[in-house]
Amino acid sequence: MEPITIVTMLGKVFTAGALSYLGEAKQGFDESDVSAISAVLEVLGAVHGVAKAKPRTRMTALHTALVLQAFGTAFYEHWAGDERMAPGLQERSWLHRAFRSNDKAAREEEIQTRLRVALGWLQPEFEQRAAGERLSAMHVLHPDPMATPIYQALYTAFADGRFEGGEDTALLDMRREGARLQFEGAFQMAYAELLVTGAGQELGRFLLEVDKDRARQLRRRLMEDGSISDRRHVFGTTTPGVPMMPLGFMYVEPDGVWGKTRKPLREFIGDLLGKHPIVVVRGDFGMGKSLTARMLALGWAQTYMRGVNQPSAELVLPIFIKCARDFQRESFAATVREALRNQAEAIGLSLLRSDDALAMPPDTMRVVYIVDGLDEVALSHTEVEQLFRELKGATSDRHRVVVFSRKGALPSEDKLGGIPVIDVQPFREEDQVGTWLDRWNRLSTRDPVTVEGLKNAELLALATTPILLFMIAVTWGPTRIEQGETSQVAIYEHFFKQIAAGKCKHDRDRHPRVAEASERLREKLREHGHVGKETSPEDAMLWLMSRIAWEHRRREARGEHLDLQDVNNLLRKVLDLREEPQIQEMIRMGAMLVLQADLRDQNHVILFGHKSFGEFLAARWWADRLRAILQERRESRQRSLERELYGAMLLEAGNRSFEFLLAILNGVQWKEDERKSLGGWAEGCFVDERPDFDEGKHEEERSWRDDQRVPLRYAAFTIRCYLHGLEPLKVETSALRSMLAWFWMRQEWAPLCAPWISAKGVILERADLIGADLSGADLSGADLSRADLSDADLSGANLSGADLRDADLIGANLSGANLSGADLIDAILRRAGLSGADLSGAILSGADLRGVDLSGANLIGADLISADLNGANLSGADLSGALYNALTCWPEFFDPSSRGAIDVDIPGRSAQD
Known part of the structure; x- marks a missing residue:
């Protein structure tokens, strides 16, 4: 092959690397290029007396092509950031114009000029001894690509520019501070990317097969791969509906807390590893533990590949251990071997488990073992404690360990023996x-x-x-x-x-411990008829989580806490696992990991990561039980299912369970006919006043105060009022009074949430209705005398002819309400809202109407004798035919010095009247 042809061919590979930086070239070289380079090396070897076997020559050709293309990519990256391409070039030089133009031929010609000098020793006429030495060095396949003859020759030609009279014509400006390190880093990254291609993997396998120091070679290959892991998807692979999310771009570092100190998590880990051989990072599901572990490995791998100020032995070698995939019970050394083997396989290198390349790194190296997902391995208390003892034995001044886990899989802190535990913190909102x-x-x-x-x-x-x-x-x-x-x-x-x-569905990995527990749980729930055949393992675990959440609420209602032993008892009761302790333990551990609970402490109080988590799960339990009740035809069985909802109030101040339940019932999960059926059950449950007592109490010990069913009647009544698409609930006095009386006897407060009910003539005198929602309700003719309706919502309600004597309506919303003919003698309506209300013919004598909003109200013919209207807003109100005593109603009207005097337009009346 002619000298000019050799350089042109190699220049093609180089140019492909340069253009690939702009995405203009997808493939740098193909099999024909490799064969051609091999042929050149064979011919030159014969000429210069350096003959090698064909497999070795082919690998040398591959290595040459990879170095050339990576150098080309780094060259273009270096040049692309400089408008003049190099400080020594005149801004309008022909070289600048050539490289700034779209003339690829001009670019390639300039590159080939440099290549002719860089690769001149490959030409037959080159000095015999020097060419032979260079060819021999190429065949050595040096593990560091920057130490190869090809790289060194390219660097000299492009950076020094000595062949054209000095640095004025250098195409790489290395005089700037950090320029060389930046260029070498770009080259290493480009080379690492090429190594994961088919050709790169072929070369890597060959290097591992022939190199005597296989472990060092493998470590370098893994670091090369790890150094570009920031470009991989957060979830390992793309999934439908989710954009490509590169780890390095999307990762936002959470904070960690140890003791009273809070710091960025990776900084915290680094600081503590300098003082402690083992550091534990603890966090709940989805807090960013695994992403942080991957980012730690990435940072150390990039430093390992790019660091030039220290030898490799002084740089940290990260060994990433993914417990679900790599963990081996026999020993930590076996786990490390498996981790290295799996990572090698991921980049196309198949190694036997007994391969020496997988040996533990020597003590002379600085190593950090990153143990991610300890909670994904099913270990007993004893096994976990033994593992930590083994980890302590594997550490030294130069070997460190970081363990990432949910709390439930870790030993108690007293068993950790001083190992610092960092708690991952939620994101800061802003x-x-x-x-x-x-x-x-x-x-x-x-x-x-x-x-x-x-x-x-x-x-x-x-x-x-x-x-x-x-x-x-x-x-x-x-x-x-x-x-x-x-x-x-x-x-x-x-x-x-x-x-x-146990895992985000977008993550291709699963949590084996939770997955197996969920599968066994589904089998048991099916066996006992708690769920249907179509139920998935995830739904089965969610069923149990919801059941535990409701039990948590029931315990709270009694002033108790739910602990791990209670969950054990619940599992035995629900699943009848008395004869199957292993299955019970598996399900219990899976459930506790899902609930972020501590598996090691039998008295650990079960909490939910966020208050609303427990509220939602309790609502989901109610929705599940309500559907089961509707599907059951036997009254005795219905009653039994209803009892599963006893023990706590669904509607409580500061608790969103009822809000969540309504969203479920009125959402797409429930069809219209199901809501109608539910409305029928709810109405029947509410009007059924038969008490239900704890069977453990003797009959003579029972009291109406102990009726367990009233909270369910109360919830059913409220559910019926808020269900979409149903006619207003018609309410009779007896059922409503018996329900409210139960709360009164127990001196407990429960807001009456009954919008749009029809309760004509209902008798609720002296009733405690503070904060009630009776908006739009039909309460015409109702007896609400002396009732406490402060802060109640009665907007749009029909209260015509109602008895509201001495009623407390402070702050109540009565806007748009119909109060025509209502009796409000001595009622207290301070700060109430009555805008647009109809009070025609209403009796308001002696009523306290201070600060009331009566704007636009209809007061035609109303009796306001002795009513106190200080500070009232009567703008736009119609008082035609109203009876009142002006001095009593509006004393400020007659005291010009008084502040806040009102200006009222009373048709047909005057102040003198």
């Missing part, structure tokens, strides 16, 4: 959540999600959990409802389906 959303919006093609939008949707507090933030973002469009707001129920359902599976 900066960390905002930063993540900014990055998401740059990748997503959907409507932007903002911190302000999350605030408006009341989701910002949830978004501080990273996995929930992702789920909110990915479901932001699909979960919108007609009002333009995001459905929290849809987001919670989406979240809990995945937490019940």
Whole structure:
């Protein structure tokens, strides 16, 4: 092959690397190029007396092509950031114009000029001895590509420019501070990317087969691969509906807390590893533990590949151990071997488990073992404690360990023996959540999600959990409802389906411990008829989580806590696992990991990561039981299912369970005919006044105060009032009074939430109806005398002819209400809202109407004798034919010096009247 042809061919490979930086070339070289380079090397070897076997020559050709293309990519990256291409070039030089033009031929010609000098020793006429030495060095296949003859020759030609009279013509400007390191880093990254291609993997396998120091070679290959892992998807692979999310771009670092100190998590880990051989990072599902572990490995791998100020032995070698895949019970050394073997296989290198390349790194090296997902391995208490003893034995001044796990899989802190435990913290609302959303919006093609939008949707507090933030973002469009707001129920359902599976569904990996527990749980629930055949393992685990959440509420109602032993008892009762302790333990451990509980402490109190988690799960339990009740035809069985909802109030101040339940019942999960059936059951449950007492109490010990059924009647009544698509509930006095009386006897407060009910003539004198929602209700002719209706919502209600004597209506909303002919003698209506209300013919004598809003009200013929209207707003009110005593009603009207005197237009009347 002619000399000019040799350089042209190699220049093609180099140019492919340069153009690939701009995406103009997808493939740098093919099999024909490799064969051609091999042929050149064979011919030159014969000429210069350096003959090698064909396999070795082919690998030398591959190595040469990879170095050439990687150098080309790094060259173009270096040049692309400089307008003049190099400081020594005149701005309008022919070289500048050539490289700034679209004339690829001109670029290639200039590159080939440099290559002719760089690769001149490959030409037959080159000095015999020097060419032979260079060829021999090429065949050595040096593990460091920057130490190869090809790289060194290229660097000299492009950076020094000595062949054309000095640095003025250098195409690489290495005089700037850090320029060389920057260029070498770009070369290493380009070379690492080529190594994961088919040709690169072929070369890597060959190097491992022939190199005597196989372990060192393998470590380098793994670091080369690890150094570009920031470009991989957060979930390992793309999934439908989710944009490409590069780890390095999307990762927002959470904070960690140890003791009273809070720091960025990776900084914290680095600081503590300098003082402690083992550091534990503890966090709940979806808090960013695994992403942080991967980012730690990435940072150390990049430093290992790019660091030039220290020898390799002084740089940290990260060994990433993914417990679900790599863990071996026999020893930690076996686990390390498996981790290295699996990582090698992922980049196309098949190694036997007994291969020496998989040996533990020597003590002379600095190593950090990153143990990710310890909770994904089913270990007994003893085995976990033994593992930590073994980890301590594997550490030294130069070998360190970081363990990432959920709390439930770790030994108690007293058993950890001084190992620092960092707790991962939720995102800060403004900066960390905002930063993540900014990055998401740059990748997503959907409507932007903002911190302000999350605030408006009341989701910002949830978004501080990273996995929930992702789920909110990915479901932001699909979960919108007609009002333009995001459905929290849809987001919670989406979240809990995945937490019940142990992993985010977009992650290609699964949590084996939770997955197996969920499968066994499903079998047992099916066996006992708790779930149907179509139930998935995730739904089965979610069923159990919801059951535990309701039990948690029941315990709270008694002033108790739910602990691990209670969960054990619940499992035995629900699943009849007395003869199957192993299955019970498996299910219990899976459930506790899902609930983020501590598996090591039998008295550990079961908590939920966020208050609303428990509220949603309790609501889901109710929805499940209500559907089961509707499907059951036997009254005795229905009664038994109803008892599963006893023990706590569903509606409580500061608790959103009822809100979640209504969203479920009125949502797409329930059809219209199901809601109608539910409405029938709810009405029947409410009017059924038969008490239900604890069977453990003797009959003589029973009291109406002990009726367990009233909270269920109360919930059923409220559910019936809020179900969509049903006629207003018709209420009779007896059922309503017996229900409210139970709360009165127990001196407990329960708001009456009954919008749009029809309760004509109901007798509720002296009733405690503070904060009641009776908006739109028909209470015509009702007896509400002396009732406490302060802060109640009676907007739009029909109270015509109602008896409201001495009633407390302070702060009540009666706007638009019909109070025609109502008796409000001595009623207290301070600060009440009566705008637009119909009070025609109403008796308000002696009523306290201070500060009341009567704007636009109809007071025609009303009796206001002795009523106190100080500070009242009567603008636009019609007082035609009203009876009143002006001095009593409006004393300020006659005292000009009084502040806030009202200006009232009373048709047909005057102040003198």
